[in-house]
Amino acid sequence: MARRAFAALALLALLVGLAAPVEARPTEASDPDVIQGSWIVTLVDGSDPAREGPALARQYGGAAGHIYDAVLGGFQFLGSDRAAANMSRNPRVQRVEVDRVLRLFSETIPTGVSRIRAAHATEPTSLSLDPPATGAGVSIAILDTGIETTHEDLSANIVRDLTDNVVGVSCIDGEGFEDDGHGHGTHVAGTAAAAAGNDKGVIGVASEAGLIPVKVLSKSGSGSWSSVACGVNWVTNNVSTYDIAVANMSLGGSGSAGDGCSSSALRQAICDSVAAGVTYSVAAGNSSDDAAKFVPAAYPEVITVSAFADYDGEPGPNGTCYRFVGPGGGIECDDGLATFTNDGEIVDVTAPGRWIYSSDKGNGYSEKSGTSMAAPHVAGVAALVKARYPGATPDDVRAHLQATGECPGVTANDGPGNCDPAGDAWYNDSDGFTEPLVNALWAATATALVTAPSTSEAGPEPDTGTLTGTVTDTDSTGAPIVGATVAIGGTSLSTTTG
Numbered sequence: 001m002a003r004r005a006f007a008a009l010a011l012l013a014l015l016v017g018l019a020a021p022v023e024a025r026p027t028e029a030s031d032p033d034v035i036q037g038s039w040i041v042t043l044v045d046g047s048d049p050a051r052e053g054p055a056l057a058r059q060y061g062g063a064a065g066h067i068y069d070a071v072l073g074g075f076q077f078l079g080s081d082r083a084a085a086n087m088s089r090n091p092r093v094q095r096v097e098v099d100r101v102l103r104l105f106s107e108t109i110p111t112g113v114s115r116i117r118a119a120h121a122t123e124p125t126s127l128s129l130d131p132p133a134t135g136a137g138v139s140i141a142i143l144d145t146g147i148e149t150t151h152e153d154l155s156a157n158i159v160r161d162l163t164d165n166v167v168g169v170s171c172i173d174g175e176g177f178e179d180d181g182h183g184h185g186t187h188v189a190g191t192a193a194a195a196a197g198n199d200k201g202v203i204g205v206a207s208e209a210g211l212i213p214v215k216v217l218s219k220s221g222s223g224s225w226s227s228v229a230c231g232v233n234w235v236t237n238n239v240s241t242y243d244i245a246v247a248n249m250s251l252g253g254s255g256s257a258g259d260g261c262s263s264s265a266l267r268q269a270i271c272d273s274v275a276a277g278v279t280y281s282v283a284a285g286n287s288s289d290d291a292a293k294f295v296p297a298a299y300p301e302v303i304t305v306s307a308f309a310d311y312d313g314e315p316g317p318n319g320t321c322y323r324f325v326g327p328g329g330g331i332e333c334d335d336g337l338a339t340f341t342n343d344g345e346i347v348d349v350t351a352p353g354r355w356i357y358s359s360d361k362g363n364g365y366s367e368k369s370g371t372s373m374a375a376p377h378v379a380g381v382a383a384l385v386k387a388r389y390p391g392a393t394p395d396d397v398r399a400h401l402q403a404t405g406e407c408p409g410v411t412a413n414d415g416p417g418n419c420d421p422a423g424d425a426w427y428n429d430s431d432g433f434t435e436p437l438v439n440a441l442w443a444a445t446a447t448a449l450v451t452a453p454s455t456s457e458a459g460p461e462p463d464t465g466t467l468t469g470t471v472t473d474t475d476s477t478g479a480p481i482v483g484a485t486v487a488i489g490g491t492s493l494s495t496t497t498g
Contacts (some may be wrong), residue, residue: 036064038099039084042074044092049075052092087185110202112191112377114313114353117441118205118384133444135206135383140192141247141278141423143231143374144185146170147213149184150177153201153359154193155209159210160403161241167242171230172223183361187368188250189213190359192376193383201365202358205380207442209266209387212242228296229269236273240450245386247273249302250283250381255295257346267299274301279386279394281379283306283371285342292346292432300346303382303398307341307353307374308426308437310334317409317427336427338351341371343431349401349483350426350435351377381440389449404443405436416442 014116041056044051050067055076057064062079076099077084088096140161149158149166159167168177180186189211194204216231220369228251235247258264261271261311270280280302284291297304311334312318315405321333328340336342338354353374382397407417408424419434424432 018334035099037078037080039079040072040074040079040092040099040234041078041087042072042095042097044094045073045075047073047092049073051115053077054451055093056087056090059243060084097434100370109313109355110191111310111313112356112373113203113205114310115310115315115352116205116381118203118380118436133384133388135193135198135209135380135387135438137243138245138383138387139212139229139465140188140205140379140383141208141212141214141235141244142185142204143216143220143228143247143249144180144188144251145182145236146175146177146180146185146191146215146361147211148180148183148186148361148394149213149360151359151363152189153188153198154186154211156198157193157197157204157207157209157211159212166213167238168215169231169234170215171227171234172215172218175215175218177213177215178213179219180213180218180361181184182371184185184217184221184250185213185215185368186216187250187356187358188368188372188376190365191356191373192380194359206383206387209246209380209383210243212244214247223251225264225266229266231416232269233272233276234275239276239278244278245390246279246281246379246382248281248374248376249296252283252285252297254293254295255298256292257295257298257300261301264295266296267301270299271301272430274394277393279303279382279397281375281382283375284347286340286370286372287342288330288340289342290344291342292344294342296347297342301394303348303377303378303394303401304346305371305378306343306347306350307338307369307371307434308350308351309336309338309354309428311354312367315406315413330428335426337429338369339428340369341374343433343435345431345433346432347435348398349375349378349405350436350440378438380439381443382441384444385449388444392449395452396449400446400450401438401443402436403450404439404446406439406442407436408434416446421489 004072016192047144049069053067054064057077060079062077062083062085065076065078066076077391087093161167166178170177190202190204192204193209193211194208196203214231235244254426261268262424282296282304284297284304284306286292291304296302305385309332311320317333317335321331323331324339330339332339351374353371354369355367356373385397385400386392404416407419408416408426419436421433
């Protein structure tokens with residue numbers, strides 16, 4: 001039956017003389033990319049489109065537009081649907097096709113970057129300043145699983161030495177710093193400083209800041225205090241050589257701050273690096289617990305970042321809520337803290353961490369959730385501040401981000417608030433301490449740097465201790481990803497891999 005129907009259709013086509021049928025035009029409602037009244041005509045081989053095109057167009061009651069004499073061998077026909085259908089039957093015509101819209105393959109502004117006003121489509125942004133706030137002249141060290149330095153959206157910002165070699169270090173035996181077999185470090189790097197203006201991928205918060213891969217975690221997402229300290233040491237040794245002003249650590253394990261910088265080797269290493277002028281942005285952790293139970297989040301010398309849930313890139317709750325099941329689950333609504341995030345008094349600021357779209361390994365892109373995704377937003381804003389105020393200390397940067405951040409009930413149109421730590425709280429913020437949401441625009445446009453006295457403390461390195469714990473994260477659906485159970489203090493330190 002199907003064969004007979006096909007034969008009948010073929011015979012009908014021959015009877016009506018459809019030697020080169022015109023492409024059926026979809027309705028505008030079903031395909032808005034079709035351009036009404038414009039067609040692309042290909043003539044048979046050996047034709048002279050410059051001569052024949054205008055004549056054919058006039059013959060069928062239309063006009064010729066572009067002439068394609070070096071390629072295609074045809075012309076643009078401007079006319080009606082009926083005229084195009086009639087022209088398609090002309091023996092000199094090989095094909096008539098609808099004309100369609102083409103657009104730039106433009107970059108995506110992730111909702112997280114948009115939400116903190118780092119690059120917004122409709123509102124004033126840090127990129128629209130004069131000069132733009134891009135983080136140019138500042139480098140961000142990404143202490144993570146490495147960075148895929150050839151990634152199309154990151155390569156332009158990868159720091160290179162005078163002989164054009166990629167700058168970085170690996171503290172993991174057998175794995176290079178340009179080898180990100182996990183993808184976590186590449187995702188973090190994209191949020192902090194993916195390039196703008198290249199029509200590829202995404203835009204990072206500090207779109208012209210340098211990126212330096214410091215591999216302290218293996219492709220499995222695990223490392224050790226010694227590997228992290230190795231990375232911190234390298235960063236500190238190269239502060240002036242490569243303009244390293246900011247470091248991001250989206251990693252952690254259970255532990256506590258102890259009593260001062262000398263309480264542990266890892267805290268001492270970070271204290272010394274902070275004293276050298278490096279601002280550290282650190283993930284708070286994803287256990288729906290007190291961040292003070294996790295290191296390095298518990299260290300007061302770093303900027304500890306919780307995860308904010310934003311679904312639309314716009315200020316103010318939009319009424320959308322989701323229920324997440326399993327560990328770290330619960331009801332979560334737009335413009336509130338994520339259900340999985342750690343919180344507590346030690347947390348300094350919050351930043352978007354739910355469904356964050358960024359670069360990934362294999363020259364790709366992906367969506368991930370976690371405080372791992374929140375911390376690089378803050379690292380990017382810190383780079384904007386350091387680019388504008390090179391003399392700002394890490395404590396100054398923290399104070400500036402807090403003072404220029406957004407508080408509950410404050411929108412981008414209202415300007416910075418003055419969060420009352422024990423006052424109004426974000427949705428899901430039940431610990432009684434309200435951390436501001438970082439705002440790149442307000443931080444970059446503040447009339448002056450907000451300064452604070454240094455709280456860093458130096459001291460001799462002690463022996464390491466031992467502590468154990470389990471690190472968890474969530475995937476893009478909110479489901480928990482359980483990391484390795486780790487022993488910290490000479491063995492392994494797990495990242496929040498999400």
